[in-house]
Amino acid sequence: MDSTAPKNRFTPKDFWAWLAEVFDNYGILILAAILVVYPFLFDALNESIIWLEDNDWEETAEIVAEIRGFVPSTPLMIQILIYTLFGIAFNILLGNTGMLSLGHCAFFGVGGYTVGIMHAWIKPGTYAPDWMVSVFKVLPLEISLITCIIVSTFVAWLIGTICSTKRGVYFAMVTLSISMIFYYSAQTFDDLTGGTDGLGGLENMRLGSIGLRVGIMDANITYFFVYILSVVFIAAIWQVLRSPFGHVLRAVRENEDRARICGYNVAKVRLMAFTMSGAISGVAGALAIIYGETVPIENIHFITSGQIVIITLFGGAGTFLGPAVGSFIYWYLRQLMSVEFVKYLDIFQYWEAWVGGIFVLIVLFVPSGILGTIRNMTLEYREKKLLTKQAVENALAKNDEAEAVADSE
Amino acid sequence: MPILETKSLSKHFDALVAVDSVDYAVDSGELRSIIGPNGAGKTTFFNMIAGDLLPTSGQVIFDGEDVSEVPAHERSHLGIGRTYQITNIFPKLSVLENIRIAAQSRKMTFNLWSTVPSHKELVEKSDEILERINLTEKRDELAGTLAHGEQRYLEIGIALATDPKLLLLDEPTAGMSPEETLQTGEFIKGLADPLTIVLVEHDMEVVLGISDKITVLHNGAFLAEGTVEEVRANAEVQRVYLRE
Ligand SMILES: Nc1ncnc2c1ncn2[C@@H]1O[C@H](COP(=O)(O)OP(=O)(O)OP(=O)(O)O)[C@@H](O)[C@H]1O
Ligand SMILES: [Mg+2]
Numbered sequence: 001m002d003s004t005a006p007k008n009r010f011t012p013k014d015f016w017a018w019l020a021e022v023f024d025n026y027g028i029l030i031l032a033a034i035l036v037v038y039p040f041l042f043d044a045l046n047e048s049i050i051w052l053e054d055n056d057w058e059e060t061a062e063i064v065a066e067i068r069g070f071v072p073s074t075p076l077m078i079q080i081l082i083y084t085l086f087g088i089a090f091n092i093l094l095g096n097t098g099m100l101s102l103g104h105c106a107f108f109g110v111g112g113y114t115v116g117i118m119h120a121w122i123k124p125g126t127y128a129p130d131w132m133v134s135v136f137k138v139l140p141l142e143i144s145l146i147t148c149i150i151v152s153t154f155v156a157w158l159i160g161t162i163c164s165t166k167r168g169v170y171f172a173m174v175t176l177s178i179s180m181i182f183y184y185s186a187q188t189f190d191d192l193t194g195g196t197d198g199l200g201g202l203e204n205m206r207l208g209s210i211g212l213r214v215g216i217m218d219a220n221i222t223y224f225f226v227y228i229l230s231v232v233f234i235a236a237i238w239q240v241l242r243s244p245f246g247h248v249l250r251a252v253r254e255n256e257d258r259a260r261i262c263g264y265n266v267a268k269v270r271l272m273a274f275t276m277s278g279a280i281s282g283v284a285g286a287l288a289i290i291y292g293e294t295v296p297i298e299n300i301h302f303i304t305s306g307q308i309v310i311i312t313l314f315g316g317a318g319t320f321l322g323p324a325v326g327s328f329i330y331w332y333l334r335q336l337m338s339v340e341f342v343k344y345l346d347i348f349q350y351w352e353a354w355v356g357g358i359f360v361l362i363v364l365f366v367p368s369g370i371l372g373t374i375r376n377m378t379l380e381y382r383e384k385k386l387l388t389k390q391a392v393e394n395a396l397a398k399n400d401e402a403e404a405v406a407d408s409e
Numbered sequence: 410m411p412i413l414e415t416k417s418l419s420k421h422f423d424a425l426v427a428v429d430s431v432d433y434a435v436d437s438g439e440l441r442s443i444i445g446p447n448g449a450g451k452t453t454f455f456n457m458i459a460g461d462l463l464p465t466s467g468q469v470i471f472d473g474e475d476v477s478e479v480p481a482h483e484r485s486h487l488g489i490g491r492t493y494q495i496t497n498i499f500p501k502l503s504v505l506e507n508i509r510i511a512a513q514s515r516k517m518t519f520n521l522w523s524t525v526p527s528h529k530e531l532v533e534k535s536d537e538i539l540e541r542i543n544l545t546e547k548r549d550e551l552a553g554t555l556a557h558g559e560q561r562y563l564e565i566g567i568a569l570a571t572d573p574k575l576l577l578l579d580e581p582t583a584g585m586s587p588e589e590t591l592q593t594g595e596f597i598k599g600l601a602d603p604l605t606i607v608l609v610e611h612d613m614e615v616v617l618g619i620s621d622k623i624t625v626l627h628n629g630a631f632l633a634e635g636t637v638e639e640v641r642a643n644a645e646v647q648r649v650y651l652r653e
Contacts, residue, residue, distance in 0.1 A: 244513055244520040244528070251510045254499040261459065261497075263485035263514035263571055272519065 017381030020374040028321065035081070035227060039074045039220040069340045072328075074219045075291060076335055078226050080327050082288045085230040087311045087323025088237055089280035094309075095317035096241060097273045098253030100168075102305050103159070103175030106182040107278040109300020110155050111285030113186065113193055114148040115141075116295035120201040121192075140208020145286055152282020153275060160274035165267060179305060186300050199295040215293050222291045229287060233280050238320060240276065249273055310359050316369025325371045330355065410473065412437040412605050413458065413575055418467035420453050420629075427453040429629035430467065435575070440601040442608045442616045445626035451609045452494055454626070455577050458607075459491045460484040472574070485514070490573030492564045494580045494609075500553030504544050507552050507563055509535045511570035534570065542566040558589050562596075575605045582612055594619050617641070 052061035093099040122128045122139045163174040186193045193199055206213050214222045251259040252269055260266045289295045315326030334351050341348035366373045411434040420428040428450040435441050443451050456462040458469055460481030469477045499507050512534045539545045542562040582590040594615035610616045623640045625632040633643045
């Protein structure tokens with residue numbers, strides 16, 4: 001026996017690596033499939049509690065109700081989806097182009113305010129001119145969303161031309177400062193934006209083409225609407241990142257000077273990445289106001305930028321779906337702590353501090369993020385499998401040789 | 410007509426005159442060398458030709474066009490390729506990707522809807538260059554994990570992938586063993602004509618072995634220029650450079 005061949009023993013670490021491999025291959029499909037039917041699953045859980053109560057299974061009903069507290073509700077999933085889209089759009093810059101923007105709340109907010117302001121003000125008895133009101137008896141969501149894409153693309157391009165020539169810390173600081181201007185503007189023009197109270201009056205948002213109503217009364221419909229748009233935009237980003245342009249982004253991230261001498265107009269590439277990232281963040285911002293039917297001013301506050309940085313790093317900036325994992329963990333933990341855990345221990349009401357603590361742990365111990373770490377394990381597993389296979393082949397070849405020699409003698 | 414010309418090209422760093430009013434002309438297909446002691450201004454001269462630095466005064470004329478103020482990425486498209494004294498590659502990308510990204514720059518930047526492997530000509534060209542620089546076997550390894558000499562070759566490959574008319578090589582053999590150095594000299598000679606090459610090199614054996622013409626730079630200014638024999642015979646060159 002060849003003693004140098006690695007032993008093919010299955011360790012627990014291999015199990016996790018194998019799981020990671022499955023996830024790597026089929027994760028997106030599994031995830032998408034579960035997410036399509038999620039609201040039905042959650043409804044079924046609710047129904048089952050009612051059914052149990054009706055059939056005198058009070059105690060079992062109580063236990064199931066208790067468990068339900070730990071299952072993300074449909075509205076929470078809406079939030080998770082939106083921040084997944086936001087995070088993946090943000091990661092066009094951070095993970096792929098190597099630009100850390102601290103000003104993405106500006107796009108998220110502008111997207112939300114564009115849709116919000118249109119729906120709040122294009123109706124009788126407001127600032128809107130009469131012709132507009134008569135054209136849109138009820139403003140269709142399609143119109144406001146398209147406007148939102150145009151506006152956020154323009155805003156992103158404008159901010160991009162100002163700051164995408166900056167690098168590193170300067171870039172981070174300039175984006176941060178510009179987003180502050182947006183926040184204070186939203187606060188100042190409170191006639192239009194509702195200021196710190198948030199912008200209300202967004203009941204009755206409808207998809208004009210099919211007359212479908214979205215909003216707080218229709219969690220499931222809102223969920224599907226958000227799901228479809230998120231999937232479409234995430235798929236678009238996925239394509240862009242694997243396109244030749246995506247490769248240029250990574251080249252710029254790795255060595256900007258080399259990319260330039262290779263003939264790439266680095267300034268233009270960075271601006272393009274910034275504009276795309278900002279525009280899609282605007283769409284996420286628009287989706288974020290639909291279920292709540294208000295535009296909270298926090299959406300355009302720096303805290304939102306901080307959130308998206310944390311979400312992206314939680315999941316892993318080096319992976320495509322990292323922000324999805326990050327978004328889930330962030331919002332789920334927040335929900336668990338502030339609603340469930342707090343029942344047992346008061347200190348969980350300070351969930352921000354706990355999330356902050358977990359963030360520190362992740363940065364310290366799994367710096368490539370959760371999905372990033374899983375990805376690394378997958379690669380390790382593949383390598384090991386490859387080595388084992390080679391070792392076996394080598395051994396067989398040696399065996400054959402030995403036999404051939406034996407035969408000839 | 411020369412493919413590259415500089416007219417009283419100068420670069421000042423504050424009080425320091427790094428390149429001092431240099432007139433230089435290279436014909437198409439030539440293999441030229443520039444030698445000179447440390448700090449002579451060779452790299453600065455290259456930087457102004459490739460566009461990494463803008464000149465303080467004077468002109469760079471490439472292919473009959475004044476490119477003195479043209480941004481570096483556009484000069485790359487005009488046909489100026491270069492390598493650096495300190496290896497400048499994409500260390501965290503694969504060897505193949507290093508070459509492919511350079512080749513891709515000739516075709517497309519803002520192509521969002523296709524995938525890279527679907528561009529057959531790109532794949533073929535990268536394969537061909539990998540073959541030329543003898544790195545086909547290591548195509549999937551990260552560039553940063555290659556041996557020093559291999560990285561130097563990879564960088565030449567990156568430059569070649571951009572289809573340059575003029576190739577500026579800044580001390581390609583730096584850090585190589587004597588044996589590797591001689592091999593590299595032969596390799597460079599094989600690249601010349603139709604490609605025009607300007608080589609900055611400290612290894613005199615290589616320089617004397619492969620150059621059509623040698624230019625000696627000293628304190629930012631031209632000291633001498635001529636064929637191998639002429640430069641060898643030049644007393645002043647002997648004094649400042651060859652004897653050291
Ligand atoms: N960016 C810069 N800022 C200030 N001074 C510089 C800069 N680049 C080069 N210099 C100075 O200009 C002079 C010429 O430098 P250069 O690198 O061109 O020399 P070189 O001939 O390439 O030398 P070596 O053989 O060491 O590579 C040196 O004195 C150097 O210190
Ligand atoms: Mg130098």
